[in-house]
Every structure is written in structure tokens, then in C-alpha cells.
Amino acid sequence: MRRGTEQAQNLGPRTIPALHIDEPEVSIDPGDGHLEALARQTIAALIKYPHAIVISGTRAAAGADGMPDVVTLARAITHLLGGRSIWARFSFTEIKVNPAINTIGRVGTNYSQTHAGIAPHSDSSWLQSPPNLWGLQCVEADQSGGDTLIVPVEDILRRLSKATIQALRQPVFPFADGVFKPVLSGRRGDQRISYYDAQLSKGATTQQDSLDGTSQSALHELGQAVSDPEIALRLKLEAGDLVFMNNHKALHGRTAFIEESGRLLFRLRANVDFPTSQLSFNPIYQRILKRVRHRNTYFQTTGPDCFEAVFMNSKGIFSKQTMTSTEGLIEFANTMLRQGQFSLAVPAFEEVLHQMPKNLDASRSLSCLLEHLGEREKAELVLKQAVAVTPYQVSGDLRAGLPVILRTRGLKNRDRKLRRRINDYVARLSGGHYSLKHLLNGEEVNVIVMNLYDNSLNLAFPAPPFHLLLNTLSVPERMEDELEVLVKLLERYPGIPVINHPARIMLTTREENYRRLSTLDGVVFPKTIRFSHTGNALYGPLDRMRAAELQFPMILRPTTTHTGLGVALISDVNEFGNYLASHGPGRYYAIAYHNLKDERGLFNKLRAFSIDGNWYPVTNAYHRDWMVHSFDRYHKMKTDSDLQQEEKSFLRDMVSYIGSNNMKRLERIEKIIGLDFFGIDFTVLPDGRLFVFECNAAMRHHFDHAESFPYTAPASHAVTDAFGEMITRRLSRHAGHSDCS
Numbered sequence: 001m002r003r004g005t006e007q008a009q010n011l012g013p014r015t016i017p018a019l020h021i022d023e024p025e026v027s028i029d030p031g032d033g034h035l036e037a038l039a040r041q042t043i044a045a046l047i048k049y050p051h052a053i054v055i056s057g058t059r060a061a062a063g064a065d066g067m068p069d070v071v072t073l074a075r076a077i078t079h080l081l082g083g084r085s086i087w088a089r090f091s092f093t094e095i096k097v098n099p100a101i102n103t104i105g106r107v108g109t110n111y112s113q114t115h116a117g118i119a120p121h122s123d124s125s126w127l128q129s130p131p132n133l134w135g136l137q138c139v140e141a142d143q144s145g146g147d148t149l150i151v152p153v154e155d156i157l158r159r160l161s162k163a164t165i166q167a168l169r170q171p172v173f174p175f176a177d178g179v180f181k182p183v184l185s186g187r188r189g190d191q192r193i194s195y196y197d198a199q200l201s202k203g204a205t206t207q208q209d210s211l212d213g214t215s216q217s218a219l220h221e222l223g224q225a226v227s228d229p230e231i232a233l234r235l236k237l238e239a240g241d242l243v244f245m246n247n248h249k250a251l252h253g254r255t256a257f258i259e260e261s262g263r264l265l266f267r268l269r270a271n272v273d274f275p276t277s278q279l280s281f282n283p284i285y286q287r288i289l290k291r292v293r294h295r296n297t298y299f300q301t302t303g304p305d306c307f308e309a310v311f312m313n314s315k316g317i318f319s320k321q322t323m324t325s326t327e328g329l330i331e332f333a334n335t336m337l338r339q340g341q342f343s344l345a346v347p348a349f350e351e352v353l354h355q356m357p358k359n360l361d362a363s364r365s366l367s368c369l370l371e372h373l374g375e376r377e378k379a380e381l382v383l384k385q386a387v388a389v390t391p392y393q394v395s396g397d398l399r400a401g402l403p404v405i406l407r408t409r410g411l412k413n414r415d416r417k418l419r420r421r422i423n424d425y426v427a428r429l430s431g432g433h434y435s436l437k438h439l440l441n442g443e444e445v446n447v448i449v450m451n452l453y454d455n456s457l458n459l460a461f462p463a464p465p466f467h468l469l470l471n472t473l474s475v476p477e478r479m480e481d482e483l484e485v486l487v488k489l490l491e492r493y494p495g496i497p498v499i500n501h502p503a504r505i506m507l508t509t510r511e512e513n514y515r516r517l518s519t520l521d522g523v524v525f526p527k528t529i530r531f532s533h534t535g536n537a538l539y540g541p542l543d544r545m546r547a548a549e550l551q552f553p554m555i556l557r558p559t560t561t562h563t564g565l566g567v568a569l570i571s572d573v574n575e576f577g578n579y580l581a582s583h584g585p586g587r588y589y590a591i592a593y594h595n596l597k598d599e600r601g602l603f604n605k606l607r608a609f610s611i612d613g614n615w616y617p618v619t620n621a622y623h624r625d626w627m628v629h630s631f632d633r634y635h636k637m638k639t640d641s642d643l644q645q646e647e648k649s650f651l652r653d654m655v656s657y658i659g660s661n662n663m664k665r666l667e668r669i670e671k672i673i674g675l676d677f678f679g680i681d682f683t684v685l686p687d688g689r690l691f692v693f694e695c696n697a698a699m700r701h702h703f704d705h706a707e708s709f710p711y712t713a714p715a716s717h718a719v720t721d722a723f724g725e726m727i728t729r730r731l732s733r734h735a736g737h738s739d740c741s
Helices: 035-046 070-080 110-112 154-157 162-168 198-206 213-227 283-295 326-339 341-354 360-372 378-387 480-492 510-517 539-547 573-583 630-639 642-651 654-658 661-675 710-733
Strands: 017-021 054-056 091-097 118-121 131-142 146-151 173-176 179-181 231-233 242-246 250-254 265-269 298-302 306-312 318-323 392-394 404-410 415-421 424-430 446-452 469-470 528-533 556-557 569-572 587-591 603-611 615-624 679-682 690-696
Touching: 017 035, 035 242, 070 131, 070 242, 070 265, 110 642, 118 146, 118 198, 118 213, 146 154, 146 360, 146 573, 154 250, 154 661, 162 213, 173 198, 198 213, 198 679, 242 250, 242 392, 242 469, 265 510, 298 341, 298 679, 306 341, 318 326, 326 424, 341 360, 341 679, 360 415, 360 424, 378 446, 392 710, 404 480, 446 480, 469 710, 510 528, 510 661, 510 690, 528 539, 539 573, 539 587, 556 573, 569 573, 573 587, 603 661, 603 710, 615 642, 615 654, 615 661, 615 710, 630 642, 642 654, 642 710, 654 661, 661 690
Parallel strands: 017 054, 404 446, 404 469
Antiparallel strands: 054 242, 091 265, 118 250, 131 242, 131 265, 146 231, 146 250, 173 179, 298 306, 306 318, 392 446, 415 424, 528 587, 556 569, 556 587, 603 615, 603 679, 679 690
């Protein structure tokens, strides 16, 4: 390959830089001496306006090594910036028309596979930290349309008012479930943007009260600016053209083209550590960069308990850090995670686990990091290996004279997330369990955590000596494998007491609860249908709805979520298709919607816990929206003394509030569910019947609202006390029996 040269054309502030390979028959090949020069020129273009570059004259398909040129150049960019190819985590996708999905409006990757135009947006904006390197390789162009649009952040900022810019910098915008972040970020001279109108509209629908009027007005002004045809730089890609863009500094879109088009693009995404434009390639930077390339790594082990890392600090220059102990390595790994230096955090945590394979905190953090970077299979493998080396976990020494409780914890199918807080990141595993934080007093018992991953009994048996199995697995749709292990384990220990037997938990799916509870006299349980979506045609799911006589409007939700995540009210077929398009292939519940708004325009939800056969009231919440959560009390109830009095009456005397007939119905439900601990969300209909929203052990017991609503504290304390007394009864009932071993 010859050295790339600028084309003889005006490269003014409104022109995308263009490079051309002099000899088209020679492609970008690894080991070519000019590849590094091309990578350097590409980086220089991406860190300054307009944050994009076009490279023509490359080969349309794969290079000599079988690798598409867009990947080869991206690897060279990563190598030039100090990263080993093993850490160059690329997402690579073919983009071509798929006629099977053209009938329903789509977003994201699905929408890109239609022939429709796409408004300027950020790629992967639903992630808390989207990849910043974005590239396309044109294999087959469409001459009738499909132009690529690039909108630099600087051009957007010039069209926005100061008030709008300030509003868009607030971390309140709902890009996805649990992902709230600013649209604009970065310092002066290094402004960044993350924006996708379709994702934000979906997020605003599911989080209806999350945006105030100022934020909504700011989004509207931004949408008008971005949709102006004059703002975008336009490219007509031909076969063999590459385009790279800094996804944090510019938006991209495309014009429409014909439906029968054979247009084919390769798309690449990656995370790299770009330097700032001010420090891009000065002599000091080059010398440091040369040292980094010579070592060919950001992170390395230099000796027993000695480690070295080179990384770019917040000022855009490289820093060096040496660690001389495993404790220092752990602190470094955690610091890199908190600061968002993921390319360093990953190898650091891998080295921690190489030296300390039983460090479950490191396994959790690494798994969340890999999930965040799109490596789901590796993220799962990390947790599976963690269980293999640590099936049972004890914090400290077992204290003599105290009973031993075996508490379950499943690690397969957990939600692995890096949660962005105000100033840092934190790794979190969530889902599938109920919390013991306010239920179990660890000072009075010894607790051994039983870690589970799949349905193999090999690791779980034999168990260490214990007196009680406390099963916290609560979502059968998510924890099926782990629950099967527990069933097998208890067959080996038939005399041991159990709280929440796994076989009974497995019967508490929403569909099974509908089957068991909907036939009870005086109880209404909305029709609930489980179905699968393959990501292709909607005929199967819609036929399933028609066969079950389930009409619109209906509620859709993923089978594995709780706390309202992914829940939406669907009015028609179009919304049905859009919902499945945005959530992707998987298993879902369709639930009949009942409009339960009262004469005041409010919706009501009561919650009670069943503990060892007795009922304990905890919530009587009102909200303007049909989906009521306990935190919704701050919207209406905070300033409404009458509604607070309603809740006080329920908490003070549940029997009088809902009536003796409904208490008998709850007692009947308790017998059917058969669990030692679970919760029920319900309301009382105007005709006196009991309407059940859901009934399972996945409900969290907490004191989150006790400060703002002090009258709720006694009821919450009653739940805590009742759970502790149940533990005591179970242990004392078997005090004369020998340990399970």
C-alpha cells in the first residue's frame, strides 16, 4: 500500500477530510509500513472537527488475510493508541436490507436493516458508555440513495441556546431501562454528545415522570436542530470506501434508498482511548506513545506481586503507575473501574483472578465489565468459573454455638451492569432474588452462602454442615437451573428445614399464578400469556394473542424482570411490533389490561407480605399512572393528607380496611402459593372483589420511605420482626436434630 495522500480538494470547516490509496489493487494489509501512517492520519481527523474521515481506494471485500479493511485499520488505530489487539474489543456487523422486517417500524440494528432513512443519532446510545470509534466499509453501494450523514457536535452547539445546552448536560435523560445520562457532556473544547430520538422517546414513555418541562423543551430544540437538512455533511459512499467517525463527537444518519437494493456495508464499533486534539501528536506525546507501543500493552505483570500500567489521565496525557502487591493491584483495578478506564480495568481484574481465583468481588466486577463491552459469553464464563472454585462462601470464621444457615445465591442469568453514578462507575449483579438486608440478623446466626450457576449437582453436593436452608431465589423464569439444583440437593437432605422450598418457587411464574388463582371465587387475576419472539415475523406472537382471546390494550413485559423494568402498555399492533423490535428476541408476558382508575383519577396498589402463614400490610400507594410503585407516593401522596390517611388505615388494621371476605381470599391464596415468605400486590375493586396484580417472593422489603412517611416504619419493622421470628422457630423446631452434613 502506498502512503495515503489528501485529495486535491477544498478541505474547509464544512468538508469531511478524504484520503485516497494511490494503488487501488493494493489493500490495507497488516505489516505494511504505511498502515501506521494511515492510522495516525485517521486518529488526527477523528479528534478534531468534523470528527470523521473518508478513505477511498481500498478493497470492497476482505484483505489478503481474509479480514475486511475496516477491521484491519481499526486494529492499527487501537495498536497505535497503545492497546494490544487482545483488548481491542470490536463489534462487527453486516448491514443489508432484510425485507422480513420492513413492515414494522424499527430502531437500532433492526431499523438499519430496512431501506428507510435514519435521522442523525449516536450509535449504541442506549449504553451508559457507547463505543467511540465507529466505522463503515462499503461493499456494494446503492446509486439511488443511502447517503451517509455526519453532524459534528460543534455545528449542533452553534444552533442551541445556552439554556438548552445547560439542560442537556443534566444526567436525567432515559436512554434505556436504568440508563440515565446527559445528552451533552465534556469540557469546553472537548464537548461530546449522545443522542438518539427514538431511544429517548421510548425511554420517556416507560419513565413518564422522569423529564420535566425544561428537559423536554431542550430535547425538542435539539431535535429541530439535528433534523435541519442543512446541518449534515453528506457522503456518497462507493464500493471500497471506508468512513470512520468519532461516535462521541458527531452524529450519523442516512438517506433512504430503494427497498430491493443490494446495498451492503460492514459496520464496526470499538472503544479506544483517543487523545485530545491539543495533545494529539506533539513530540512528548510521540515519545511516550512509542514506549507504550514498544511494550505493546497498557498493563503488564513485571514480577511476583509487581505490576505496571500506563494510561491516559483526565488531562489527555499518559501516566505510569507501578503496583508492588496484590492489594495494590486490586485497588488499581477498582480505581480504573470507578474512573471508567475499562481498557485497564479488564486486564487488571483478570490478573487479580489469576492470582486469587476465589475473589468473588473481582469476578463480579470483571463479568459486569465484559457485559458492558458486549462480550456476554465471556461475562457468563467468568461467573461460572467463580462458582466452580467457590461453591460455598463463608465471611470470616464460623462462631461456635450459633446455628448455621445455608443461604442461596444464583449467578447465572443475573443482570450484570456498570451503573454510572455522579462521579464514578460501580459494578452490580441484580435480579432473581429477594434481599435479606432488612430481614436477616447476621449477628445471631452463622451464614454460609451457597453459590449456584447451572443445574449440575456436582458442585453443590456434598454441602457443609448446616441447620436451615434459606432460599432467596425468587424468579423462576430467571433462576430455573439453580432451582433445579436446590430440589436435587434437598432430596439428599430430606429432614432439613427449608424456607421457600424451590419446588414451590418454580410454580410462581406469572402464567402459573394466573392458572391457579384466576379460578378463585371473588378473585380477579388478569389473563396472562407467555410467548416467545424470535426477532423475525410478528405472526407467531399475534396468533398466540388471538388464540388466547387477548385484546388490545394489553401489557407487555419480559418474563424475567420485576420492578417495572421493560413494562409497557400496548394499544395496537404497531406498538406491539415496535415494542418487540426495541427489546429484541426473547420470552415475554402479555397481560390483559384493566383500567382501574377511580373517580379521583387515581390508581391504587396495596402490598402485603405473607410470613409463615400470617399477613403483614406494608403499602397502600396511589398514583396518576396505571403502573404504581412505592416510590410513586412522592408524586401525589406527599402533599395529600387524605391519601396518607388511607394508607395509615390499611397499615393499622388490614382486616377492617379490605374486609373479612378478602382476608379469607388472601388466606386461600397463601395456601395455594405454599411459600413461607412472599408478597402480593393487589387492590380492592368497587364491587368488593380482590384484584391481584402479582404474587411472588421477588418483592423487596425496605425502609426507603420511612423518613418521608414515618407512619410506614412500624409496619416495616413488623415484617422484619416476623421474618426473624420465623427463622427462630425453624431453627428451634429442629434443635434436637443433628447437623446436615
